Amino acid sequence: MTVELYIVFGLVLVAVFLFMSERISFDLAALIIMGTLLLTGILTIEEGLSGLSNQATVTIACMFVLSEGIRRTGALNVVSDYFAELGRRNYWGAILTMMLVISVISAFINNTAAVAIFIPVVVGVTKDLQVSSSKLLMPLSFASMLGGVCTLIGTSTNILVSSIANDHGVEPFSMFEMTPLGIVFFIAGFIYLFSVGINMIPERRSPGDLTSSFKMNRFLTDVVIEPDFQHIGEHLDECALTQDLDLDVVQVFRKSGEATAEGMRGIVRKGDIIRIRGSAQEIDKLVRRNDITLKPARDWYDIDLESGNYTLVEAVIAPDSGVESTKIGDAQFYERFGAVVLAIRHHGELRQEELDEIRISGGDSVLLSMDQERVPELKANRSFVVVSEIGLDRYRKSKLPLALAILAGVVLTAALNILPIVVSAVAGSILLILTGCLTNEEAYEAINWEVIFLLAGVLPLGIAMEKTGAAGLISDWLLSVAGSLGPTAVLSGFFLIAMLLTNLISNQATAALLAPIAIETAYALDVSVRPLLMAVTFAASLSFITPVGYQTNTLIFGPGQYKFTDFTKVGTPLNILFWAIATLLIPLIWPFYTGY
Numbered sequence: 001m002t003v004e005l006y007i008v009f010g011l012v013l014v015a016v017f018l019f020m021s022e023r024i025s026f027d028l029a030a031l032i033i034m035g036t037l038l039l040t041g042i043l044t045i046e047e048g049l050s051g052l053s054n055q056a057t058v059t060i061a062c063m064f065v066l067s068e069g070i071r072r073t074g075a076l077n078v079v080s081d082y083f084a085e086l087g088r089r090n091y092w093g094a095i096l097t098m099m100l101v102i103s104v105i106s107a108f109i110n111n112t113a114a115v116a117i118f119i120p121v122v123v124g125v126t127k128d129l130q131v132s133s134s135k136l137l138m139p140l141s142f143a144s145m146l147g148g149v150c151t152l153i154g155t156s157t158n159i160l161v162s163s164i165a166n167d168h169g170v171e172p173f174s175m176f177e178m179t180p181l182g183i184v185f186f187i188a189g190f191i192y193l194f195s196v197g198i199n200m201i202p203e204r205r206s207p208g209d210l211t212s213s214f215k216m217n218r219f220l221t222d223v224v225i226e227p228d229f230q231h232i233g234e235h236l237d238e239c240a241l242t243q244d245l246d247l248d249v250v251q252v253f254r255k256s257g258e259a260t261a262e263g264m265r266g267i268v269r270k271g272d273i274i275r276i277r278g279s280a281q282e283i284d285k286l287v288r289r290n291d292i293t294l295k296p297a298r299d300w301y302d303i304d305l306e307s308g309n310y311t312l313v314e315a316v317i318a319p320d321s322g323v324e325s326t327k328i329g330d331a332q333f334y335e336r337f338g339a340v341v342l343a344i345r346h347h348g349e350l351r352q353e354e355l356d357e358i359r360i361s362g363g364d365s366v367l368l369s370m371d372q373e374r375v376p377e378l379k380a381n382r383s384f385v386v387v388s389e390i391g392l393d394r395y396r397k398s399k400l401p402l403a404l405a406i407l408a409g410v411v412l413t414a415a416l417n418i419l420p421i422v423v424s425a426v427a428g429s430i431l432l433i434l435t436g437c438l439t440n441e442e443a444y445e446a447i448n449w450e451v452i453f454l455l456a457g458v459l460p461l462g463i464a465m466e467k468t469g470a471a472g473l474i475s476d477w478l479l480s481v482a483g484s485l486g487p488t489a490v491l492s493g494f495f496l497i498a499m500l501l502t503n504l505i506s507n508q509a510t511a512a513l514l515a516p517i518a519i520e521t522a523y524a525l526d527v528s529v530r531p532l533l534m535a536v537t538f539a540a541s542l543s544f545i546t547p548v549g550y551q552t553n554t555l556i557f558g559p560g561q562y563k564f565t566d567f568t569k570v571g572t573p574l575n576i577l578f579w580a581i582a583t584l585l586i587p588l589i590w591p592f593y594t595g596y
Contacts, residue, residue, distance in 0.1 A: 004468045019505035027450040030457020051459035055422045056163030060156045062425035067110035068446030069432040073403040074395030076117040103147030107154045111144035115552045116385040132203035137560040141552040146189045150182030157511045161537040164515040175415035204561040209302040210312045214343040214367045219352045222295040225272040247278035250369045279353045311372040314387040319362035319554040320450035321383035329356030339370035345558045365558030387559045399437045458512040475520040487527045487592045492583040498539035503549035511540045527592040544571025
């Protein structure tokens, strides 16, 4: 064991710890790893920065752009509207239609974007059907993953492992090479969910309105400003009415009964009715004042908070977003969007008090009161996915056929080996901008830079593992444990390790760490590399056991009001089923001894 080996093994352990603990963001953790490898001299500058120029990194960035082009032209909304119309007629028909549609879509565009479009539609359909949204949101996420493993461009993991294979002199994956096994997983997943899985999903979210869903009745109060109020004529945001209290002004009503559009910047007038969010303990502190009057307690409904231009909006914090780990008080919801945070579902727990000190996490759902005209600003921000059905989006529908043609061109040129996938993806992204399907700014904003810098950091770690011999040592250890049982047992072991690891850290990091080891192991066994790489690829993309293992699971965690264990209960049998199928079928589809 050399010093370099100790450093690399230490960095692998640090990487896994940081990814699991989420103490810092994935991308920052990966860049720390890359920086350490450069500072210690284990990698040259070219090797250390190779993750940024890797074919996978460029291709994945372009796929974000292509997916955004499809979204901006309204293609996903056309499909979701059709589902909404069909789904409202029948519960099981809604589930079947939704899963089929999302699976096909996710095979060709980023499945996180597809799921984000469908979440508000699913919530709306379940409200009409008077069933729990939880019953449909988990199948929505699972179906998107099942569709993603059917093509090369279905998930970033597929593209990443294909690129790693190419870097090692192994033929990269073709566009539809994964389709046969992907379809088997797809059918098996559908049978499991329809026969067992959906019935196991608890009814966490009721089909009621947002006010009842976030249990706001005890936290809303109307305060009447009396003529002798000391701060008449002052702006609300400078007024001492709520100073030093955990209270937020939600709406202000004039004597006429109309809600002012000025919000917190409005001037306090006598006779105003100020609607406040706060706990009973905080409201009690207001009772001591003689210059205001509290109106009697009442039951609250969404309509009470949607006067004038105001509306209630539920938004989920997108995974790997820029606001993760930020305190609500520092996220400046009011300054950025004119929105007041009323409640948050944080790590599965509903909170309506001391909101400013809560650190936001991916998958959290926030209930906002805001001007309806500013909802598009919230929707345009990639850190949030609006769950509420508010139809204010503007799409370039005239560009829809063009965007679809460009995507089809990317798929066909890569499938027919006319162009490498990285070249066709770059060309397609450029064409979307030149044809007006996307603007330059929209293209840049579409790219998930956290994922890009995650790849930039973990790909050099894979290079370091090979360069120092760490990958070979891990391979030797795996062979000593399972090598005597034959290559099928080794393949099964890789699938199990990747399946477990991807439920704890990101799928891209899992693939980047295990793919080089799988290649070394195949060489040591003197078998084809393909079967082991396919085991890593499929297992890293099929994460059903936790809400943090895959972005779409994180995205539905808050809106579905799930508990962590809900995913474990429903997802574990499905992952075990896929483990058995993969062990049996991968060697048949990609034989060990016919090589590539």
